[in-house]
Amino acid sequence: MAARGHxxxxxxxxxxxxEVELGRGTRRVVAVDRLSFEVAAGETLAIVGESGCGKSMxxxxxxxxxxxxxxxxxxxxxxxxxxxxxxxxxxxxxxxRGDRIAMIFQEPMxxxxxxxxxxxxxxxxxxxxxxxxxxxxxxxALELLHAVRIPDPERRLQQYPFELSGGMRQRxxxxxxxxxxxxxxxxxxxxxxxxxxxQAQILEVLLDLKRQRGMALVLITHDLxxxxxxxxxxxxxxxxxxxxxxxxRDLFANPRHPYTRGLMGSxxxxxxxxxxxxxxxxPEMAGTVPVLDRPAPGCAFAPRCALADARCTREAxxxxxxxxxxxxxxxxxxxxxxxxxxxx
Amino acid sequence: MIGYVIRRLLMVVxxxxxxxxxxxxxxxxxxxxxxxxxxxxxxxxxxIARTRxxxxxxxxxxxxxxxxxxxxxHGDLGISIFSRTPVLExxxxxxxxxxxxxxxxxxxxIALAVPxxxxxxxxxxxxxxxxxxxxxxxxxxxxxFVLGYMLAYVFGYxxxxxxxxxxxxxxxxxxxxxxxxxxxxxAIGATFVALIARVTRASMLEVLxxxxxxxxxxxxxxxxxxxxxxxxxxxxxxxxxxxxxxFGVLLSGVVVTESVFAIPGIGRLTVNAIxxxxxxxxxxxxxxxxxxxxxxxxxVDLTYTLFDPRIRY
Numbered sequence: 001m002a003a004r005g006h007x008x009x010x011x012x013x014x015x016x017x018x019e020v021e022l023g024r025g026t027r028r029v030v031a032v033d034r035l036s037f038e039v040a041a042g043e044t045l046a047i048v049g050e051s052g053c054g055k056s057m058x059x060x061x062x063x064x065x066x067x068x069x070x071x072x073x074x075x076x077x078x079x080x081x082x083x084x085x086x087x088x089x090x091x092x093x094x095x096x097r098g099d100r101i102a103m104i105f106q107e108p109m110x111x112x113x114x115x116x117x118x119x120x121x122x123x124x125x126x127x128x129x130x131x132x133x134x135x136x137x138x139x140x141a142l143e144l145l146h147a148v149r150i151p152d153p154e155r156r157l158q159q160y161p162f163e164l165s166g167g168m169r170q171r172x173x174x175x176x177x178x179x180x181x182x183x184x185x186x187x188x189x190x191x192x193x194x195x196x197x198x199q200a201q202i203l204e205v206l207l208d209l210k211r212q213r214g215m216a217l218v219l220i221t222h223d224l225x226x227x228x229x230x231x232x233x234x235x236x237x238x239x240x241x242x243x244x245x246x247x248x249r250d251l252f253a254n255p256r257h258p259y260t261r262g263l264m265g266s267x268x269x270x271x272x273x274x275x276x277x278x279x280x281x282x283p284e285m286a287g288t289v290p291v292l293d294r295p296a297p298g299c300a301f302a303p304r305c306a307l308a309d310a311r312c313t314r315e316a317x318x319x320x321x322x323x324x325x326x327x328x329x330x331x332x333x334x335x336x337x338x339x340x341x342x343x344x
Numbered sequence: 345m346i347g348y349v350i351r352r353l354l355m356v357v358x359x360x361x362x363x364x365x366x367x368x369x370x371x372x373x374x375x376x377x378x379x380x381x382x383x384x385x386x387x388x389x390x391x392i393a394r395t396r397x398x399x400x401x402x403x404x405x406x407x408x409x410x411x412x413x414x415x416x417x418h419g420d421l422g423i424s425i426f427s428r429t430p431v432l433e434x435x436x437x438x439x440x441x442x443x444x445x446x447x448x449x450x451x452x453x454i455a456l457a458v459p460x461x462x463x464x465x466x467x468x469x470x471x472x473x474x475x476x477x478x479x480x481x482x483x484x485x486x487x488x489f490v491l492g493y494m495l496a497y498v499f500g501y502x503x504x505x506x507x508x509x510x511x512x513x514x515x516x517x518x519x520x521x522x523x524x525x526x527x528x529x530x531a532i533g534a535t536f537v538a539l540i541a542r543v544t545r546a547s548m549l550e551v552l553x554x555x556x557x558x559x560x561x562x563x564x565x566x567x568x569x570x571x572x573x574x575x576x577x578x579x580x581x582x583x584x585x586x587x588x589x590x591f592g593v594l595l596s597g598v599v600v601t602e603s604v605f606a607i608p609g610i611g612r613l614t615v616n617a618i619x620x621x622x623x624x625x626x627x628x629x630x631x632x633x634x635x636x637x638x639x640x641x642x643x644v645d646l647t648y649t650l651f652d653p654r655i656r657y
Contacts, residue, residue, distance in 0.1 A: 065561055067553075069469075097564030105562075110555040115577045115652055125563045160653040176563065 011038035012216035013062070013101070013184045016077035020054065020061040020240075023070055031057040032073075033240040039216040039233075041183065044207070046231035046248070047220045048263070054240040055220045056106075059186045063103055064093055081183055099129040102182040106189035108169035112161040118145075119157040122176045129180050144175040147212075148205050167198035171205065178209050185210070186218040191226065203230055224267050228252060236260050239300035242319065246326040256328035258305045258336050259285075299331070307332040345649075348657035352642050356635070363634045364416065368409050371623045377401075378425050378621040399425070412627075421631070422624030426617075431628035434613060441511045441525075442598055442609035445532070448525050449594060453533040453540060454587065458576075460537070461544025461583075466571055468549055477545065483538035488597045492531040492604035499527055509606045528605045532597035536590050543586040547579035554578070580651040588644035595633060 020032035032054040039045040047055050060066050061073040064085070078085040080101055085093065102125075105111040112121060122144060123137035132140065138157070145153035148171040161169055170190060177185060187206060191199035207230060210217045219230060227234055227248060234251050236244040236259065244257040255261045262285040287304035298313040299305070305312065311331050319329045330336065379395040380387070387395075396402050400411070415422060421431035460480075464473045500508030506527050512520045551557065552575055560574045602611030610629060617625035648655045 063562060065558065067558075094564045094566070097562055099564055103562040105555060105559060107555055111559045113556040113560065113574050113578070114654060116574070124565060124569070128563075128565055128569070162654050173559070 010079075010081055012041045012043075012081060013218070014038040014077060014079045015058075015062060016075060018058065018061055018075040018078070019073065020057045020066065021072045021074075022057075031240050032061060035235075035237070035240075035242050037235050037242070037245070039184065039218055041216050042210070042214045043233065044210065044217040044219055044231040046227040046234045047218065047237060048222065048224060048227055048234055049237035050222060053237045055222075055237055056188050057240075058237070059103060059188045059218070059220055062186065063097060063101065064090075065097075065103075095129065098125040098177075098182075099180045100182055101184045101186070102177040102180070104170075104173050104177045104185065104187040104190045106192050108166050108173055108193060111173060112169055114161055116160070117157065118159055118161070118164070118172050121161075122157075122172065122179060125176060125179045140179065141175070144179055145171075147178075147209065148172075148175045149201070150175075166194050167202065170194060170198075170202050174202070174205060174209070178213065178215070181213055182215060184216045184218065186220070188220045189222070190219070192222070199226075206230075224263055236263070241300065241329065242327075243301065243330070244326075244328040245319075246328075247324070250324065250326050254326075254337070256322060256326065256333045256336055257301075257330045258307050258332065259301045260328075261336060262304075299329075305332075307335050345657050349642070349646070352645070356638050356642075359638055360631070360635060363631060364413060365409070367627050367630045367634075368412065371626055372405060372408075374621075376621040378623055381621050382425055416631070421628035424617075424622055424625050426620045426622045426625075431624050434625060435610065435628055435632055438608060438610045438613045440514060440609075441607050442602070442611060444514075444521060445525050445528055445601070445607065445609060446591075446594060446598060448522070449529040449533040449536065449597075450587075450591070452529060453536040456533075457537040457540035458544050458583065461541040462548055462571055462576060464541070464545040465548030465552060465575075466567075468545075473545075477542065480538040480541050483534040484542075486534060488531055488535065488600045489604055491534050492528065492601055495527045495531055496605065511605075511607045511609070524605075524607075528601045528607060531604070532594055532601045535597060536594055539590050539593065540583060540586055544579065544583050547582040548575055551575045551578045577651055581648055584644055584647050584651070588641050591640050592637060595637070 015038065016036045018032055018035045019030065022029045022031050035054070035058060037045060037047070047058060049055050057066070057071075060071075061075075062078065062085075064073065066073055075086060080096065083096070083100075085096070088096070119138060119141055122141040123132070123134075126132045126137040126140055127134075130137075141157060142153050145156060150156055150168060150171050156164070156168075156172075161172070164172065170193075174190070185206075190206065191202050194202060203226065206217065206219075209215065217230075219226070221227060231248050233247055234245065235242050236251075236257060238257075238259050244251070244255070244260050246254075246256070251260065252264070255264060265283045266285060285304055298311075298315055299308070299317050302308040302312040309332070315331075317329045317331045319327045320333065321327050322333070377392070377396070379399055379401055380392050383391050383395050393402075400408060403411075412422070419432070421435070423430055424434060427434070460476050464476045467473050496508040499506045507524045508527065511524050514521055548571075556578075557570060557574060560570045565574070598609065599611035599614055601607070602609045603615055606612075610633070613625065614629045616622070617629065646657070649657065
């Protein structure tokens, strides 16, 4: 596996061959297909991909929080530090959630309970997992609101979510998630629903908390700009599979998978003259994410890939290691490099 | 809040005005002549006409309505044609068993139905859910009088553990009253329990799929906290609304149940008044019940604020 800056003997979270299936019978969909990754204490791992590629299902699968009876997860390994999550009973797992491993969701508008006060929503994890009394939990909540830079925290504690802006709500979500100092924090598109200036502030809060507490941060996003600002390593997902993994620097310098290249090409850049119009038209990837209930035998990206050849539509490419922990699943990975150098 | 309550109380005036018109018209267009009933089967038509005149029933309807309305505004509900007792007095006398019966039925129904609904929602699709909701359909579709007679037969006649007739009055103590009200309360409440349980289940199911429930699960909260604090508080509004609406169902059940169990309450008063074409009593009862219903709905609306901070008046 990859050598990384924050070397640790045991990763904070290790996921091997995670599979998430939704539905049954003819409506069965493999949302996540044999996905493996790990993240060390103090490290930020970004999981990147388009909507519907299985990012959120990955997060929910790791926490064993998949919706309803129709969703199932499997993995060959799922460990939180030394703890084997696969061998735990639901009750033991519950005790870890919110305590050792926590999660932040995309929609701050709907992810907070509308009829409970901010105080209740921040302190309940402390009271459940740490058995703190009311006043101790309240004091801790004030500190947390301070840490996520919410002004006038005492007044905020008494308020309800509908009295807060989107950015404030996401700060409250973060405060609640980190209240027990989790080892791993999974943030599922934490800034997507917010406007750009607020996004930057929220990311800064997340990164500060990660640094102070030495948490491992799994940041799920579709925004490569966010990845560049925050993460050390990236997993790129497409149609439920990992198609590329690399250190952020390597990925941006030298993307191996045509899908990753496409994502990067679709990023707006200041001062760049792309396309041919006077204002430049941002390149886009043709086609859409494949429908997962009718999987094709070959590479899932082949129908949208300019480099695809006969083998790509016939056989799914395995993940191949390139230099220094950089892996990609593409038969034409070398052609990607050539094409890149030809174009640039 | 106080401003809102005052505004709502003012709105009671037009509602009640409409109720008076409806009540008046209904009691006059229905078949039967109270004067004829009062004087008996063998009276001559001249005698009946004299009685009609004495009762003011020969005057134009509009005149009758307004003279009745002006009485009402003076707090006078009229005098029973049959017993010559002021209607208000009759209602006050019959109110005690009815109020206790309704309150008992309501409290036990809610106390039973909400947990059933929560349990069914928490185990949605399971055999527990199907059994509970099947029972709810049964409860909802069994007529009050059928259930009433069945309960009376089993618990009163076969097992002999509960009284099946009459009402001892509060002066005989709380225990005997409660014993005599148990079977009628179950009979009236069955429909209500079914209604509230189904609404609770549906409302809970909707809430349980919300994002904030997923958040609560990600926090590692115990299942009971998620159900009873995070979900139920959000699911409460439709349930409370249904309690308000169901109060009407409950009252109609009271009329039948009081007859089945021979309880001298408002229901029996109403049924007897209808048989005797005792217009003033019918009118008085309907007015009082309408007023109670309107006020209860105001109370229901105010209860919303206890559960949802976003609702402010």
